[in-house]
Amino acid sequence: MTVGGTNGERRAPATLHDVAREAGVSLATASRSLNGSTRKVNEEYRQRVLAAAAKLDYSPNLSAQAVARGTSTTVALLVADIADPYFAQIAAGVVREADHEGLIVTMAATERDSERELELVRSLRGQRPRVMILAASRRADDPAATALAEELRAFEANGGRVAFIGATEAPHRSVALDNAAGAEALARALVQAGYRGFAALTGAEGLRTAEDRLGGFLAGLAASDLTIAPEHIVRPAFTRDGGYDGMRTLVELGIGEIDVVFAANDVMAVGAMSAIRDAGLVPGRDVAIAGFDDIPTARDVTPPLSTVRLPLEEVGRRALRLALDTIGPGDDLPVRAEVVLRASTPTRAR
Amino acid sequence: MTVGGTNGERRAPATLHDVAREAGVSLATASRSLNGSTRKVNEEYRQRVLAAAAKLDYSPNLSAQAVARGTSTTVALLVADIADPYFAQIAAGVVREADHEGLIVTMAATERDSERELELVRSLRGQRPRVMILAASRRADDPAATALAEELRAFEANGGRVAFIGATEAPHRSVALDNAAGAEALARALVQAGYRGFAALTGAEGLRTAEDRLGGFLAGLAASDLTIAPEHIVRPAFTRDGGYDGMRTLVELGIGEIDVVFAANDVMAVGAMSAIRDAGLVPGRDVAIAGFDDIPTARDVTPPLSTVRLPLEEVGRRALRLALDTIGPGDDLPVRAEVVLRASTPTRAR
DNA sequence: CTGTTAGCGCGTTCAC
DNA sequence: GTGAACGCGCTAACAG
Numbered sequence: 001m002t003v004g005g006t007n008g009e010r011r012a013p014a015t016l017h018d019v020a021r022e023a024g025v026s027l028a029t030a031s032r033s034l035n036g037s038t039r040k041v042n043e044e045y046r047q048r049v050l051a052a053a054a055k056l057d058y059s060p061n062l063s064a065q066a067v068a069r070g071t072s073t074t075v076a077l078l079v080a081d082i083a084d085p086y087f088a089q090i091a092a093g094v095v096r097e098a099d100h101e102g103l104i105v106t107m108a109a110t111e112r113d114s115e116r117e118l119e120l121v122r123s124l125r126g127q128r129p130r131v132m133i134l135a136a137s138r139r140a141d142d143p144a145a146t147a148l149a150e151e152l153r154a155f156e157a158n159g160g161r162v163a164f165i166g167a168t169e170a171p172h173r174s175v176a177l178d179n180a181a182g183a184e185a186l187a188r189a190l191v192q193a194g195y196r197g198f199a200a201l202t203g204a205e206g207l208r209t210a211e212d213r214l215g216g217f218l219a220g221l222a223a224s225d226l227t228i229a230p231e232h233i234v235r236p237a238f239t240r241d242g243g244y245d246g247m248r249t250l251v252e253l254g255i256g257e258i259d260v261v262f263a264a265n266d267v268m269a270v271g272a273m274s275a276i277r278d279a280g281l282v283p284g285r286d287v288a289i290a291g292f293d294d295i296p297t298a299r300d301v302t303p304p305l306s307t308v309r310l311p312l313e314e315v316g317r318r319a320l321r322l323a324l325d326t327i328g329p330g331d332d333l334p335v336r337a338e339v340v341l342r343a344s345t346p347t348r349a350r
Numbered sequence: 351m352t353v354g355g356t357n358g359e360r361r362a363p364a365t366l367h368d369v370a371r372e373a374g375v376s377l378a379t380a381s382r383s384l385n386g387s388t389r390k391v392n393e394e395y396r397q398r399v400l401a402a403a404a405k406l407d408y409s410p411n412l413s414a415q416a417v418a419r420g421t422s423t424t425v426a427l428l429v430a431d432i433a434d435p436y437f438a439q440i441a442a443g444v445v446r447e448a449d450h451e452g453l454i455v456t457m458a459a460t461e462r463d464s465e466r467e468l469e470l471v472r473s474l475r476g477q478r479p480r481v482m483i484l485a486a487s488r489r490a491d492d493p494a495a496t497a498l499a500e501e502l503r504a505f506e507a508n509g510g511r512v513a514f515i516g517a518t519e520a521p522h523r524s525v526a527l528d529n530a531a532g533a534e535a536l537a538r539a540l541v542q543a544g545y546r547g548f549a550a551l552t553g554a555e556g557l558r559t560a561e562d563r564l565g566g567f568l569a570g571l572a573a574s575d576l577t578i579a580p581e582h583i584v585r586p587a588f589t590r591d592g593g594y595d596g597m598r599t600l601v602e603l604g605i606g607e608i609d610v611v612f613a614a615n616d617v618m619a620v621g622a623m624s625a626i627r628d629a630g631l632v633p634g635r636d637v638a639i640a641g642f643d644d645i646p647t648a649r650d651v652t653p654p655l656s657t658v659r660l661p662l663e664e665v666g667r668r669a670l671r672l673a674l675d676t677i678g679p680g681d682d683l684p685v686r687a688e689v690v691l692r693a694s695t696p697t698r699a700r
Numbered sequence: 701c702t703g704t705t706a707g708c709g710c711g712t713t714c715a716c
Numbered sequence: 717g718t719g720a721a722c723g724c725g726c727t728a729a730c731a732g
Contacts, residue, residue, distance in 0.1 A: 012420075013478065013508040015709055026719040031711060040717060057504040062476040063422060064709035066413040067724050070362075074456075083442040083646075083663070085435065092433040095459050104477065106424075106456045109445050126412040127454065128363065154407040158363040240646060270650045277652070296433075296590060300620045302627070302652035313433070365725055376703045381727065390701060414725035417708050 014056035022052035035060060062104075066128065071159075075103050075320060076129040078120060080112045080136040084239070084267065085295040086312060090135050090165060093316025101324065103130065110136040112238075114144040121151050131161045131323040135316075137238070138167035139206040163323035165315060167208040175319045175335060179209055179292075180216030182308040182337030186262070186290060187220025189339050194348030195260040195288065198228045201246040201272055202264040203238035210238060213264045213292055232258060236268075243268030247275035255287055260345060266291035266298050266307055273301055273344070288345040303343035310337055364406035372402035385410060412454075416478065421509075425453050425670060426479040428470060430462045430486040434589070434617065435645040436662060440485050440515060443666025451674065453480065460486040462588075464494040471501050481511045481673040485666075487588070488517035489556040513673035515665060517558040525669045525685060529559055529642075530566030532658040532687030536612070536640060537570025539689050544698030545610040545638065548578045551596040551622055552614040553588035560588060563614045563642055582608060586618075593618030597625035605637055610695060616641035616648050616657055623651055623694070638695040653693030660687055 020030035025045050032041045033049035052058070066072040077094050079087035091107065098105045108124060110117040117136055124132065132155060142148075152162050152172065164174035190198075198221060203210030214233070221227055231253065236246035243263055250261065263269035269291030273283045283289050284303040291298065294309035315335055321328055370380035375395055382391050383399035402408070416422040427444050429437035441457065448455045458474060460467040467486055474482065482505060492498075502512050502522065514524035540548075548571060553560030564583070571577055584599050586592035593613055600608065613619035619641030623633045633639050634653040641648065644659035665685055671678055 010509045011507060016711095017709075027710080028712080028719055029717090032718090035711080042717065045718085059472070059475045059504075061417070061478060061709055063413040063416040063478065064724095065711075067411070067417050067708090067726085068710040068712080070711095070724065072413060081442065082445055083435070083438045085433070085438070088433045088435070088438040091457075092431065092459065095432055095457060099458070104456050104474075105458070106454050107441075107445060108449070108455070109442065122409070124454075125409040126415075128411060128413065154409075157361060159360050240650070270647065274650050297620065297647045297650070300590070300624050300647070300651060363725095366727095367725075377726080378703060378705095378728085379701090382702090385727085392701065395702085411725055414708090415727075417710085418725075418727040420708065420727090 013061070014053075014058045016058070016060070018056055019049060019052045019058050022056060023048040025049060034058075035065070072128045072130060073103050074127050074129040075105050075131040075133065075323075076124040076127060077105055077107045077133045078110060078117065078124070078136050079107070080110050082107065082109050085297070086265065086267070086293055087135060089295070089312035090316040090319075093313035093318075094133060094320050095316075096313070097317035097320040101320070101326065112137065114139065114142050114148070118144045118148050118151065121148060121155075125151065125155050125160075128158075129160065131163065131320060133163050133165065133319050133323065134169075135165040135319070137203075138164075138169065138208045139204075140208060140211065141206045161323040163319045165319050167212075173322050175315050175322060177209075177310055177315065177335055178337040179212035180219070182310070182339070183213040183216030183262075183292065184220035185337070185339045186292075186306075186308050187217045188223060189341060190260055190262075190288075190290065190345060191221065191224045191226060193341070193345060195345070196226065197257045197259040198226065199232035199234070199250055199258045199261045200228055200264070201234050201236065201243055201250075201261060201268050203242070204235055207238060210235075210264045217262050229257075238265065238268065240267040240271040243271030244275045245271075247272035248279070251275065251279045251281075255281075258287060259348070260288035260290065263289065263291045266293040266295040266305060269305055269307070270297060270301055273305070284344045284346060290345050294340055298342075301344075306342045306345040307340050308337050309340050311335065363411070364403075364408040366408070366410070368406055369399060369402045369408050372406060373398040375399060384408075385415070422478045422480060423453050424477050424479040425455050425481040425483065425673075426474040426477060427455055427457045427483045428460060428467065428474070428486050429457070430460050432457065432459050435647070436615065436617070436643055437485060439645070439662035440666040440669075443663035443668075444483060444670050445666075446663070447667035447670040451670070451676065462487065464489065464492050464498070468494045468498050468501065471498060471505075475501065475505050475510075478508075479510065481513065481670060483513050483515065483669050483673065484519075485515040485669070487553075488514075488519065488558040489554075490558060490561065491556045511673040513669045515669050523672050525665050525672060527559075527660055527665065527685055528687040529562035530569070532660070532689070533563040533566030533612075533642065534570035534573075535687070535689045536642070536656075536658050537567045538573060539691060540610055540612075540638075540640065540695060541571065541574045541576060543691070543695060545695070546576065547607045547609040548576065549582035549584070549600055549608045549611045550578055550614070551584050551586065551593055551600075551611060551618050553592070554585055557588060560585075560614045567612050579607075588615065588618065590617040590621040593621030594625045595621075597622035598629070601625065601629045601631075605631075608637060609698070610638035610640065613639065613641045616643040616645045616655060619655055619657070620647060620651055623655070634694045634696060640695050644690055648692075651694075656692045656695040657690050658687050659690050661685065
C-alpha cells in the first residue's frame with residue numbers, strides 16, 4: 001500500500017468562466033463552443049475556446065450543467081448484490097448501454113433488504129436521474145412496498161423513468177423475464193428425459209422470481225400429472241450457500257425418491273452440486289440437477305449444468321432502452337428463456 | 351414487457367423554496383432543518399419543515415448541493431469488466447463502504463481498452479467525484495499512460511483523490527495486491543506437493559497483474575532450481591475463454607511433461623479446466639491446475655480449484671478508505687494473499 | 701436562532 | 717454571430 005498524492009497546490013478546477021477569460025470571449029460563447037447544441041459560433045473563436053479549455057484542463061462540471069439544464073445524465077441502478085453473477089451481468093449490460101447513450105450509471109445494492117431498497121430509492125432520487133432501474137428482487141408480501149411505490153410514483157411524476165427487471169410492478173415499465181414459462185419448459189424437458197422424482201430448491205417464500213419459477217416448474221410437471229412432494233420443496237436463501245444448505249437438507253431427508261433437483265437459480269444449483277458431492281454422491285449420476293439463468297460458470301462446473309438461459313446482459317441493456325424509449329431492433333419481442341440441457345441432467349434410461 | 355408510466359401531470363420536483371413557503375419559513379431555515387450541519391433550529395420550525403417536505407415529496411437536489419457546496423458525494427469506480435467476478439467483488443466492496451460513508455458510486459467499464467479508460471476518466475472527472483478508484487488492469491507499455499497520468503494529476507490538483515487497486519501507479523495511493531509474493535508462495539507449495547513439470551497461462555504481455563503473478567511464480571520455482579519452458583508459457587486473453595483457448599494450445603502441444611498448469615487468475619483456470627476435460631483428460635488427475643484470486647466458484651468446480659486467495663471485497667472497501675483517509679483497523683497491514691490448496695492440485699506421490 | 705443576500709458553475713433567453 | 721443578464725436549486729456568510 002502506497003500513500004502519495006500531489007496536493008502541492010490545490011487550485012480549484014477551471015470553470016467555464018476561466019476558459020472564457022483565457023480565450024478572450026464571453027461566457028456564452030465559451031459555453032456554446034464546448035457544449036452548445038445548435039452550433040453557431042465563429043470557427044476562430046471556437047478554436048480559441050477549445051485551446052483555452054485544453055490548456056486549463058477544463059472539465060465541464062456535470063452537476064452545474066444538471067442544475068442549469070434541469071436534467072441530469074445519470075441512470076441509477078439498484079441490484080440486490082453486485083457480486084452475484086446474475087446482477088453483475090445485468091449491470092454490465094446497463095453500463096454498456098448507458099455508455100452508448102452518453103449516460104453515467106450510479107449503482108447501489110439493496111443486499112436483499114427492502115427497507116434498504118426504499119432508503120436507496122429515496123436517496124438516489126436526489127440525483128434526479130433520468131432513469132431508475134430496479135433489478136433487485138421483488139417480494140409479494142413486502143411491507144415497504146407501498147412506500148416504495150409512492151416514492152417511485154413521485155419520481156415519475158417529476159419526469160423520471162422507472163424500469164423494473166423481472167417482476168412486472170404495476171404501473172411501471174419492465175423487462176419481463178419469462179420465469180414461469182422457462183421453468184415450465186424445463187420441467188417438460190426433464191420429464192421428457194425420463195425424470196419422475198422431483199425436488200426443488202427455491203428462495204424464501206414470497207420472493208417473486210423464486211415463486212414464478214417454482215410455479216412454472218410445477219405447472220410443467222402437472223402437464224404430465226406429476227408433482228413435487230411438499231417435503232421436497234426446500235426454501236433456503238436465494239444464494240450459493242442457500243443452495244448448498246438446502247441440498248444438504250434434502251440429502252439428510254433421504255434422496256431415495258428424488259432423481260432430479262430443480263434449483264431456482266444457477267448459483268443455488270452450483271452450491272447444491274457441491275453439497276451433493278460433499279455427501280459422497282455424484283451430481284448427474286446419483287441425482288440430477290438443473291438451475292436457471294445460465295450464468296457463465298454453468299458451463300464450467302462438473303457436470304455442466306442444465307439450466308434455462310436468460311440473456312442477462314441483453315436484459316440490462318434492454319431495460320435502459322425501454323426506460324429511455326430508445327427501442328432497438330427486436331426489443332418488442334419478449335425476452336426468450338431457453339432451456340439448455342447439459343450433462344447434469346442426462347437422459348434417463350427407464 | 352409492459353409499458354406504462356404515470357405521466358399525467360409532470361410537475362417539477364419540489365424545491366427547497368417550495369418547502370420553505372409551505373412551512374412558512376425562510377429558505378435558510380428550511381435548508382438548515384433538512385441538511386444543515388450544526389443544528390440550531392427551533393424544534394417547532396424544524397417539524398414544520400419536515401412535515402412540509404414530506405407532504406411535497408421533497409428530495410434534495412444533489413447536483414445543486416454539490417454546486418453550492420463545491421464538493422460532491424460521489425465516488426467514481428473504474429473496472430475492466432463488471433461481469434468478471436474479480437471486479438464484481440471489488441465493486442461490491444466499494445459500494446458497501448461508500449454506502450457506509452453516505453457516498454454514491456458511479457461505475458464505468460473500460461472493457462480492457464486503455465483508450466476507453468482515458469476517455470472515461472476524462473468524462474468522469476466532470477462529476478467532480480470525491481474519489482476515483484481505478485481497478486482496471488494496468489499495462490506496462492500503455493501508450494495512453496501519460497495522458498492518463500496527466501488527467502489524474504489534474505484531478506488531484508483540484509482536490510480529488512485517486513486510489514489504484516493492484517498495480518501501484520507512481521504518485522498515487524494504491525491498495526497493493528501481493529501478486530508476486532502470492533504466486534511465489536503458490537509455486538513453492540506446488541513444488542512441495544511434488545510437482546516438477548510446470549506450464550503457465552497468463553495474460554497478454556505487458557499486463558501488469560499477469561506479469562507480476564507469472565514473475566512471482568517463476569521466482570518460486572527458481573528457489574528450487576525449476577523453471578517453465580518458454581513454449582509452456584501461453585499468453586491468451588485474461589478471461590475465461592482465454593484460459594480455455596490457452597489450455598487447448600497446451601494440450602495440442604502435448605502435455606507429456608506438464609503435470610501442473612498455473613493460470614494467472616481463477617476465471618482462466620476455470621476455462622482451462624473445461625478445456626482439459628474437453629480434451630478427454632481429468633483435471634487434478636491427468637494434469638493439475640491452480641489459479642489466483644479465489645473467486646467464489648473456485649470452490650464449486652470439480653475438483654475444487656487450488657488458488658491464491660485475495661480478499662477482494664475487502665480490497666474494494668479498503669481502496670475507498672485509503673482514498674478517503676478513513677483508515678480502519680488493520681488497514682495499515684498489507685493485503686494478505688493466501689495460498690489455498692484444494693483438490694485440483696493433489697499431493698503427488700513421487 | 702432566523703431571514704436576506706450573495707454566490708456556486710453553468711445554460712439560455714434577450715438585446716445588440 | 718456575440719455578450720450581458722437572469723435563473724437553476726441550494727449553501728453559506730452576513731446582519732438582525
